[in-house]
Amino acid sequence: MTQSEKAIRMVGVNKWYGATHVLRDIHLEVAPGEKLVLCGPSGSGKSTLIRCLNRLERHQAGTIVVDGVELTDDVKSIEGVRREVGMVFQQFNLFPHLSVLENCMLAPIHVRKTPKPEARDLALRYLERVRIVEQADKHPGQLSGGQQQRVAIARALCMKPKIMLFDEPTSALDPEMVQEVLDCMVELAREGMTMLAVTHEMGFAKQVADRVVFLDQGQILEIAPPEAFFGAPRHERTKAFLQRIL
Numbered sequence: 418m419t420q421s422e423k424a425i426r427m428v429g430v431n432k433w434y435g436a437t438h439v440l441r442d443i444h445l446e447v448a449p450g451e452k453l454v455l456c457g458p459s460g461s462g463k464s465t466l467i468r469c470l471n472r473l474e475r476h477q478a479g480t481i482v483v484d485g486v487e488l489t490d491d492v493k494s495i496e497g498v499r500r501e502v503g504m505v506f507q508q509f510n511l512f513p514h515l516s517v518l519e520n521c522m523l524a525p526i527h528v529r530k531t532p533k534p535e536a537r538d539l540a541l542r543y544l545e546r547v548r549i550v551e552q553a554d555k556h557p558g559q560l561s562g563g564q565q566q567r568v569a570i571a572r573a574l575c576m577k578p579k580i581m582l583f584d585e586p587t588s589a590l591d592p593e594m595v596q597e598v599l600d601c602m603v604e605l606a607r608e609g610m611t612m613l614a615v616t617h618e619m620g621f622a623k624q625v626a627d628r629v630v631f632l633d634q635g636q637i638l639e640i641a642p643p644e645a646f647f648g649a650p651r652h653e654r655t656k657a658f659l660q661r662i663l
């Protein structure tokens with residue numbers, strides 16, 4: 418595979434917040450269709466890393482290429498990348514004053530210029546896929562956390578992204594709602610979506626990840642297929658981390 422065919426390519430990426438060095442020389446390549454799980458201690462830079470991939474944060478050194486487009490300060494490059502990259506956050510970030518259906522129609526209409534009837538069909542199709550279409554006319558506040566997160570996934574999918582980023586999508590949920598969201602993510606993975614997910618759900622990692630990335634103090638300390646990562650972690654810090662969360 419040539420480099421331009423990578424879904425994501427990070428080369429020597431560094432980021433600072435003021436004097437704090439939060440991403441240190443990150444090298445990471447993700448092939449189309451590949452699923453990566455990103456884990457590591459709190460504050461290790463997981464959110465920053467994935468937020469750099471759609472320019473919610475700006476890196477200061479190194480190169481990030483997403484779907485063949487290098488992320489620079491050029492607004493067109495940022496818009497181009499954001500069109501292809503869907504993101505799901507810990508806090509669902511739905512628009513509270515819009516219905517579930519309207520939440521899903523908004524970006525296709527305004528960003529992709531999809532005609533309204535088509536955007537509506539698309540939204541209903543994806544809401545069906547996350548099994549929540551019967552709630553289409555409700556407002557987010559009337560739904561459970563798990564339902565809201567499934568709407569957030571459907572909303573992202575309505576933009577037909579090539580890559581989906583998840584930042585601890587189940588961390589804010591009551592335990593009984595975690596599985597319904599993971600199930601949606603597993604389905605998406607099976608359909609071949611390129612995924613990068615920050616999660617401490619190691620069952621999910623074992624089930625769908627091609628590789629697990631362990632981030633520690635802004636550095637990729639270890640990266641391996643799940644069998645090797647969980648079965649034979651190489652670094653003491655990885656072992657210590659796994660002992661804490663497993």
Ligand code: ADP
Binds near residue numbers: 434437457460463465
């Ligand atoms: P993680 O997601 O792994 O918990 P983050 O990427 O959120 O880690 O944070 C990495 C480091 O950057 C932490 O030390 C955090 O305090 C710091 N940080 C995160 N966001 C900001 C910000 N907007 N301004 C300053 N420091 C930040």
Ligand code: MG
Binds near residue numbers: 463464465584585
């Ligand atoms: Mg985080």
